[in-house]
Amino acid sequence: MGGGLVGRERLLAQVSARLDQGGGVLLSGPSGIGKTAVLDAISVPGRVLRATAAEAERWISSGVLAELLAQVPSAIVAALPAEFRDAVTEVLVGRRVDGGMPLRHAWHLSLLAMAAREPVLVLIDDAQWVDAASADVLAYAARRVGSAQVRAVVAGRLPETVPLDDDGPRAVPPAALAPGPVLRLQVPPLTADDLAELLDARGLPARTAAAIHADSAGNPYLALTLAGAATDRLPLPPSVALLVRERLACLAPAERETLLWCALATRPTTRLLLRAGRADAARDIARAAEVGLVVTDAEKIRFTPPAAASLIADLADADYRAAAHTRLAEVVTSDADRERHRAHASEDPDAAAARSLVVAAETAQRQGSRDLAAELYLLAADRTPGHERVQRLEWLVAAARTGAVAARGDVVRRAADAVLAADSAPLQRVRVRMSLIHLAGQGVADEQELFALALADAGDCPRSGGLLWLWRSWAAMINGWPAVSAERAARAADLARSVDDTSIEAMALATAALMKRLAGERDFDEPLRRALLLPPPDMDGWAHFSPAFIVARFAAIDERLEDARALYLGMLGMVERGAVEELVTVLRGLTEVATRLGRCREAMDYAARARRIGGEARLSPAPGWHTSAVAELAGGSVARALTYAERGVRAAEQDSDLVFLRRHLHLLGQALLRTGRPAEAVTALRRIPELERPRGIRDPTMLRWHGDLVTALVSVGEHAEAAGILADTRDRVAGVPEPAGVSAQLDRAEASLLAARGDTDGAVDLLRRAESVFTALGQPLETGHCLLVRGRIERGRRRHAAAREPVRRAAALFAAAAAHPWTEHAERVLTRLAGPVQAPTELTATEARIAALVAEGASNREIADRLFISVKTVEASLTRVYRKLGIRSRTQLAARLHDD
Secondary structure (H helix, E strand, O other), X not given: OOOOOOOOHHHHHHHHHHHHHOOEEEEEOOOOOOXXXXXXXXXXXXXXXXXXXXXXXXXXXXXXXXXXXXXXXXXXXXXXXXXXXXXXXXXXXXXXXXXXHHXXXXXXXXXXXXXXXXXXXXXXXXXXXXXXXXXXXXHHHHHHOOOOOEEEEEEEOOOOOOEEEOOEEOOOOHHHHOXXXXXXXXXXXXXXXXXXXXXXXXXXXXXXXXXXXXXXXXXXXXXXXXXXXXXXXXXXXXXXXXXXXXXXXXXXXXXXXXXXXXXXXXOOEHHHHHHOOOOOHHHHHHHHHHOOOEEEEOOEEXXXXXXXXXXXXXXXXXXXXXXXXXXXXHHOOOHHHHHHHHHHXXXXXXXXXXXXXXXXXXXXXXXXXXXHHHHHHHHHXXXXXXXXXXXXXXXXXXXXHHHHHOOOHHHHHHHHHHHXXXXXXXXXXXHHHHHHHHOOHHHHHHOHHHHHHHHHHXXXXXXXXXXXXXXXXXXXXHOOXXXXXXXXXXXXXHHHHHOOOHHHHHHHHHHHHHHHHHXXXXXXXXXXXXXXXXXXXXXXXXXXXOHHHHHHHHHHHXXXXXXXXXXXXXXXXXXXXXXXXXXXXXXXXXXXXXXXXXXXXXXXXXXXXXXXXXXXXXXXXXXXXXXXXXXXXXXXXXXXXXXXXXHHXXXXXXXXXXXXXXXXXXXXXXXXHHOOOHHHHHHHHHHHHHHHHHHOXXXXXXXXXXXXXXXXXXXXXXXXXXXXXXXXXXXXXXXXXXXXXHHHHHHHHHHHHHHHOOOHHHHHHHHHHHHHHHHHHOOHHHHHHXXXXXXXXXXXXXXXXXXXXHHHHHHHHHHHOOOHHHHHHHHHHHHHHOOOOOOOOOOOHHHHHHHHHHHOXXXXXXXXXXXXXXXXXXXXXXXXXHHHHOOOOHHHHHHHHHHO
């Protein structure tokens, strides 16, 4: 049922299960959420009758019923008693028929006659607009037909009762149009991942898709409208503005007025609206959510898209807006919010008001409300009298810099345009250009035009040059040129030192240390030592480039995982209310360390938090998907990790982001290996050295792909290439400070090569050595991985008892770490080691073959290839096998087959 509908698999499964049991389903949700698409995806055997109501036609008596009756076979209508047949004829020719018993019986008998021949499913869309006469007839039949004979799916908006005239709401709610029992299902918004899949077919960049999800709150219709206007540079593209106006027209005047007050507030809540005198705020906001203009989360109210708030505010009379701001200033509890509303209530220049706004902005910034701080700085600049030009420019620069950290592109562009149009200083011009570049996120390396303009602006100003060369260093880092990045960072540090800018100097030195290590230079830590001797830098929004952060990264790389975790946790407390990018980066560090320490639940929590925060802030998606893939490989689902890695590769390629392209290719290779697709893993992993070699990336400890590529090459029989990579990597490892962990990974990979060449004793010796290293380092997943490989080698030697012992130990390690995919893998191996399996007799020959292959550990793709069938056929067959055997997982299937 509807397998091609993105993000609706679970919902369609629930609908299917209810229809199988008989009865009805009520699908509800706001405008554009996808109720119609779900109806389109329903596919069941038998006769399907479908009708769609319309607001403009709700006055046409029996209009919806006529649409349904027109689909009833003429032979069934002809067999009705004359009185009932005449009533049907009257409806079909468009004459006014206000229901009554003849029409009720005609519809009821028609349903029963059709159901006697085949199953009948009635689909009704936009049920809130069904005319009263049709609703009466449909509800009558729904109460009387057997739920097993006639089923129905009714889709409509909430609330279930909709006023159709001045006499009050219709008496028949949409749920009454379906035979009972009725299952009520809310159609949820699409997740960011589902929407990325939907928009990927349209060729939109991943970052654009992420922004569209944030703007649409997962509403598919709004998302597709925004996607269609994605190339439009206006704040609100015409097609989206038209959609917003159409939805506004669905609201009553009082509801639109409440929505205006909501649009004027900084952080609108129902409680705030009530304090401001909007007595029906809860009801009005519920109506706005129903038509798809806002979404609510707890007490928060958010416009979809956010720019709709500006359109709604612009539609109001200026005097009314000023009065509303004055009233809101009286009821808000935050001083910063109060200053904002006062500023909007009067747009006259006022030096005292401007200074108050700056104080409020500084307060908001300290409290972590950078989006509000950016707006307040911009308001301060707007309210600054013309003769105070210097002050005005300073506030504009502050607005741009704060807005960039808060991902407020609208504020950054307004402030930057004003600064660049004025007779501003070189440092001011460079700062706003860097703020514009900041908006590019991981795509900073592609902003060559802005860098060129900033270089011209900087001239020979050393303070401007220090900032500019630091940014150019970061661009080279993202684009994958460590030597160039280190050189630019050193230049930035020299310029910053000449003007005693210790913050820029510290970040530049920390960047140089990181890049020198990536390039394999032995003196990489020298710049970091110098950076740590400087005063603590001003890290507002930039903690992830601080010397302290690099110290934490090096601790993780050097296997001092508990130290790294403690350092990251200390930073987490500092950035909790800081800029989103630094918070997400610290969460990513914690995710990686927790995974290696075997704290998989902790890693999953950190990753989910990072993905949610990054998505809401419209950050480039590749870093967030990387964090999720790392956590999923360890404690979630290999299939989900594979999806994140595939999407991450595309996103990184679009941003020219070599940092996360390499990382995602590594994760992709790991996921492909673990799903039994070594040839594809080789293709993905080979890309990493192809990218690294010409760029001079030599350090083997920062991204440890080498052992995985060796393992994949051994699996496909490329032994000579595998041996060459091992030798080269071991040469590089000899020059790094703490090689134990990467050396152990290479030992594990070499064990596979030795076993493939027949030296199983040597392989087992290497694995035992790697196990002891990882155990000493406190890395249970790596230890368990070594044990699994040892079990596989012992099994190949037909030493089943010797194979079971390490695999049991691995399973115990994985279970203790909550490493679910690893645990399932170990259990499958143990089941195979227990002996051959027999398929139950209730399975067909194909089902039995598929079940046996699953019990042997084969993936769906491998089964499809071996049996020359599609993956979808494998999935459908497995579903039937599970149903027949009363089980729910591959692990249970393997256990059941062994028992039989």
